[in-house]
Amino acid sequence: MILPKDLMLGGELSVQGTHLGNLSSFQYHSNRLDLLSDRTDFEFDLNLLDCEVPSLEITDPLPTLNLDCQVPSPSGSYDHYSSSSDMMSPMMFSPGSTSSISSTTSAIKSSPIKSRPNPYQRVFSSLDSPFSPLVMSDSVKEFRQLQASVNVKIEPINQMKNDTPLLRQYLIQERIPVVDEDVKIEPVISMAVEQVKRDIQATCNLLCIGHDPCLWSKEDVARWIQWTMQHYGILAENPFDCDGSDLVKLTENDFLLRLPEGGDLLYAQMDIWRSSAEYNRSEMEQILPPPEQFVHSSGNEGYSSSSSSIKNESRFDISAVLDILDANSPSTNMYETNGCMSDTTLGSPCSMDGMNTSSVNSPSSICTSPPPPYSMAISQLNRNNAVNVVKPASNIPPEDEETDDTDDDDIAVKIPTIKTSTTNIHLWQFVKELLLHPDLYSGCIHWMDREKGIFKIVDSVKVATLWGKRKNRPAMNYDKLSRSLRQYYKKGIMKKTERSQRLVYQFCHPYHL
């Protein structure tokens, strides 16, 4: 179940008269109910029950909220909502999942539960929950004792300094309790902001667009729209024929008018990007002296250009910092384990069965989104930061620097790649890149079943050649490339197709998304 984004929690949580702290969040997962307060985290295993889960009563100032959820049956499960998903991949719900949640709360009614990824959740997916869960599912008896009633008194969340819808959303979804004013909120804000930056940076790298939507060209907008729609499974033509400055002026209604199915999601994403850009601007204004002062203090006339250019360069300085953060992120490791992450860990590739955990998706019901396809690329940014400062993410692919005029180059040049990710890109990412540009590469590789991630290499020589150019391996051939692809079988990135077919490979969920 997804908490409506405008539902504010924070009131007292008591179970059978025992005060358990202030409720920060509650969630239904496929097999458990989580109640989270600022003191601890209660987890109930629904599989141990043959009865309905306890009802939650939320009293003033909000209307009563009655959640009447059925224990999952073998044929269905509750919508799954986990907090550890990886950023660059959409979190999905199991297509077969069902939910029987009824509510009398206006907030809930105004926010119908949809089997779609929550854009806010996706963005903030990679942060660890600050809670150490207290698992109480070992004993049915214990649960039955607690089952009697859970009374939640809701009190308005105190206004936070620097509060923004973005941060509030993060606090709620990442189970970070909203507390009294005297509690330090800065570290939490910092975490949220850094995570947003990291996610956005990754997307920028992937799409070769700037961080600030206001500065996007029409092409940038189209690229971002296409990418976002694809990741949210929105099947429609891009209805936005405008540049970034016009895009950011659109309201949610404007988005919905243009895109009734999914316009709200796109708007939410745009809102995040816009907020982040504004935050960056304010941050830069604090960090950077005025242009004139810059010139005076540094003596470098190179900085005497317009303030906008200075901001632009600074933006990439920040990227370098984010790269360092990214390099230290546990997300990569998460992918490599079993592909699934718990709610309290960072995203990993998981299954689309349960929405969940960041980063790309697997059959397990716990995980959710795929590992960020750009993680490696980002990790290289720091090393190549100098390049970035001079030439921010551009559409100039590595091939541009070569003098080779072969047809392959002509094609490769069109691929929007990032200089910094040129040689560190993973093969599966490269393959996806080709697959995502059927207009350019359908002649050598194409999807056979996009939903299942099955694709066919039509021209093995060309694909290998392109890969070799990207990796600066002139001796690359299909034999070597296919060997690398087969390595992905063990890693869970790809799998053998049901029926062995020549030159046909299949991505594991959710790497193809």
Add this chain to the structure above:
DNA sequence: GACAAGGAAGCGC
């Protein structure tokens, strides 16, 4: 012959 599958060693980061 082309390709699939996988072992093994090596390399660069």
Add this chain to the structure above:
DNA sequence: GCGCTTCCTTGTC
């Protein structure tokens, strides 16, 4: 250590 790259063998089509 990871993610390939390279080389190799064996088997299938």
